[in-house]
Amino acid sequence: MSKYATGKHSKAISDRSGMEFPYKEMVREWNGSFVHYTEFEPKQPQLQPKAIGGDGVALNNVRSDRTEPITTVMIAENGFKTYAAGSGIINVFSPGHGLTNGTTYLFRGAPTTSPGTGTSTNPVFAYATIPSFDGITGAQIGQGSGYIITTGKYVSNTGSGSPGRNSSDYMTTNFFFFTVNADTATTGNIKGGGYGCSVGPITISA
Numbered sequence: 001m002s003k004y005a006t007g008k009h010s011k012a013i014s015d016r017s018g019m020e021f022p023y024k025e026m027v028r029e030w031n032g033s034f035v036h037y038t039e040f041e042p043k044q045p046q047l048q049p050k051a052i053g054g055d056g057v058a059l060n061n062v063r064s065d066r067t068e069p070i071t072t073v074m075i076a077e078n079g080f081k082t083y084a085a086g087s088g089i090i091n092v093f094s095p096g097h098g099l100t101n102g103t104t105y106l107f108r109g110a111p112t113t114s115p116g117t118g119t120s121t122n123p124v125f126a127y128a129t130i131p132s133f134d135g136i137t138g139a140q141i142g143q144g145s146g147y148i149i150t151t152g153k154y155v156s157n158t159g160s161g162s163p164g165r166n167s168s169d170y171m172t173t174n175f176f177f178f179t180v181n182a183d184t185a186t187t188g189n190i191k192g193g194g195y196g197c198s199v200g201p202i203t204i205s206a
Contacts, residue, residue: 016033016039017039021036025037029041070200073099073200075092075107075199079092079197080092080133080193082133083188085186085188088180089154089177094176094199097174099151101150101152104145104147106146107199110127129142130193132192140182149177150177152165152172152175152176153176
């Protein structure tokens with residue numbers, strides 16, 4: 001293989017300016033031009049742009065959201081109200097209850113504790129019995145099989161002179177009613193139930 005001279009005493013002609021320069025001071029540009037180092041021009045960055053990928057969409061570490069279980073809905077203090085003497089219909093005031101018309105729900109008293117294993121030092125969560133009022137026993141309201149509710153309010157005059165359901169937007173959003181199985185009101189139009197009562201599905205899941 002041939003051996004090239006170092007060119008330390010040689011001259012070279014620049015491809016850019018045509019001027020003569022020391023051979024050892026010459027450099028090669030990216031396009032092949034042989035130029036003096038003072039004339040060197042780097043490659044324009046826009047001639048070789050970097051590849052740009054698409055924006056990231058998926059996350060690396062994810063956990064899907066769970067389906068929230070149906071929970072209980074609070075009933076206003078003394079939110080139960082008997083309709084009339086001798087009737088088992090009870091109107092319930094529960095603002096924004098979100099319950100479904102014609103669905104069975106269970107009524108529960110205020111949250112409390114029970115002895116659990118039988119000792120006062122090991123209590124467990126429980127629901128108190130709903131207080132009785134106007135001839136309606138709390139145990140009857142809170143029976144384990146629940147009641148089918150009707151959204152709206154049962155009123156004495158629906159506009160046609162006869163009692164029935166008031167299904168206006170306000171009433172269906174904030175009221176519902178049901179009929180107890182055995183008891184009937186003594187006086188009628190009496191509020192009761194105390195504080196902390198709730199209504200919800202028969203079975204509550206965490």
